Amino acid sequence: MQAFTILLDGVAYGMILFIISVGLTVTMGLMRIVNLAHGAFAMVGGYFATVLTLKGIPFLWSCVAAGLFAGALGALAEMTLYRPLYRKGELQQVLLTIGLCFICISALTLFVGATPLPAIVPAWLDRMVYIGYRDYPLYRLFLIGVGALMALVVWWIMERTLFGAKLRAAVDDPQMARAVGVNVNKLFLFTFVGGCALAGFGAAVGAGIMSLEPFYALRYLVYFLIVVAVGGMGSFRGSLVAALLIGVVDTAGRYLVPQFGGFLLYVLIFSLLLWRPNGLLPPKSAT
Amino acid sequence: MSEIARAPASLSPPSPLWHALPWALALGFFFVGDGYHSLGVNILVMILFTLSLDLALGYAGIITLGHAAFFGLGAYAAGLFNIHVDNDPLLGLAFASLLAAAFGLLTGMLILHTKGETLLMLTLAISEILYEAANHMRWLTRGDDGLDGIRPGPLLGLFRFDLWGKTSFLYVLAVLFVCFVISWRVVRSPFGRSLDGIRQNSRRMRAIGTPVWWRLVAMYALSAGMAGAAGALSAQTARLVGLSVFQLLTSGIVAVMLVLGGERRLYGAFIGATIYVLVQDIAGAINPFYWMFVIGVLLIVIVLFFEGGLMGVIDAARAKLVRKKASGEAK
């Protein structure tokens, strides 16, 4: 039964990784931007939610507000900083976005402080429920539910709306999409904002297991990037599979072989990428 | 002719005087910089690290976020060699850079088939693997306590490492000079030019019979060896190695220093690393997070407005001067 508990823990963790990373996979797949500031947008959202919650605003509303706030910041950043980047090389993209990351880290440290924020899990979630063989934290079940809901929403947008159709077309074949009259600039903006909003929301909701502190933006960035690379850049399904896989493997590693957990995770990722350089489920354009 | 004057790549090579300038400055600093020699050592080590990245990333176009792996490997190798094998600093340096080069050769052979974001992730994964390995091999590396007790013996058996870092300064400066001369020759050799070609268009190079993969692997190994030397110097002069050498931040910082100074210019490493370390030292003395803020803003400004880094700005100014002179002579 311990295996099932590990699985649940891993899935809860994976769901948070998914909510935060799905925006990154689309920006990296669609816009071809190595966006190392994605974690910073998530972190700022998480901070915003924590401040609101501590001021007495209900948890869920704070999380939604965090998403809106991160999305608004994303819009601002896309229009001013990212647009000139589309034509530049990977190195320039890496550096500008790392610069953005540095600014967020230092600003939060200077204005809020270097210590980790208190977790903002509300009382109604912060309890145990019986799941057939043992007590299990309701919060983690809640995360799994929210993650599944978000996956459904993203799936619905990608598969059932005109916006999603355009998005998929642009990821698969950017030139063709432009040629048939998709306004790629607008598409980039909306996608970027959506991705940042999800990241901010995800960081706020998941703050109970991924605790917020100024270096959040760099510490978890590696995980977000891994989800994108392993899933296949631009692949929404791939990022879900990869996020769950990494969540479960990382959790299992920490439980079962605490000495080598992290080591094994990276070796696995390294081998996966050598075996499938375009990720597990790459979009058509990458193959 | 005017278009040639505008292109920085075809500026006349700098006169010997320009070449002597950074080295003369460094030597001058040695005599007047009492109390700041360890800061100077830190700068020189970072210049060497940045120089190594310029070879791989700048010239060969190998996009990497994992150069910390080689720096860290060199640092731990030199430290452990000093503690367990022999305290001769030059032997330790040679051991560390050869080990790093071998590791670069091996990993390069594995990953240099890929490019772009996949390569970025693979390089990152390698340094994370080393981080985790060093973290868990506590019996060897002492984990997050850091490896201390490094006591390099006298240099060449003659010069003791003093407390103020004067010997260290000259030692590191000499190693940097040797590595710089090697880099200078390599990027001007047919080998270096073929890598410049690979960066611009690997398809073209295949069409003229270049073994692209082997060539990239060779440059990567060379760069890794140099990064390992930088790590070894850091371990020997600071007498301490911490796990943070393997972190993403280390790889990020060296890329920052490179772009700050300007890629593919060799001397860009000198300017970028110097400014970075100085800003870190000055702003960091006030509040360690100020420097991060300043560097962040600097990066954004450089990427958006000064493509060639600070060396690019200098070159543009020089080109302007040349044009002005030329038009003056025409009159």
Place this chain on the structure above:
Amino acid sequence: MSASVLTVRGLCKNFGALAVTQNVDLDIAAGARIGLIGPNGAGKTTLVNLLTGMLTSDRGEIALDGARIERLSPEHRVRRGLVRTHQINTLLMELTARDNVAIAVAERRKFAWRLLRYGPQWRACVEEAQTYLEEIGIAHAGGRRVSLLPYGEQRLLEIAIALSLKPRVMLLDEPGAGIPSTEAHLIHEALERLPSEVSIMLIEHDMDLVFRFAKDIVVLVLGAVLTRDVPARISVDPRVRSVYLGRSVV
């Protein structure tokens, strides 16, 4: 016919169910001047890619000077003397025209593995490079950045690079593509100046250029060789005319 330098037997390539190269036999003699023509989609570029190793064939043999090469990498084939030019521009735009050639010379003379010798050897390469530019007729462009050269001269530079590799066989993939008709004669003049001992296969849409240059024309249709003959007879061949759907061939 003199001894064949490049010999192809039964070469086949399928993309899924689509046969893009069907049982191609081809002999290219020393000093040959062959034109490869065919309607769009006939598989001309695929054939070039198979010969040079950019694609691997499913079946068949390719031999250069009697030695089998169909399993060799593109680089190795180049080093053995099978050189191509590209339809699209693959020049190193940031360098001068002369350096573009010199890099190829360095590769051919095996200087490119000497990491620390930068002076005399590179200068020797640059000097040799200039001779090829002269041979092709663009000596004046040597010191200019490629990105600043007119398109026609860029195409000529591509040929100069191929020449500098001292090839046994040169495959020229549409050297005239995209060149304004006023400059087309430059390409023709450059082709006429190529050393007579080098075998050349020209893949071209500009029929004028092909029929003036080639002594021998191979017609490729749906991935298979339809016929091979001298230009005078190709131009009156009813099968060739029907393939081009009445389009005037001469």
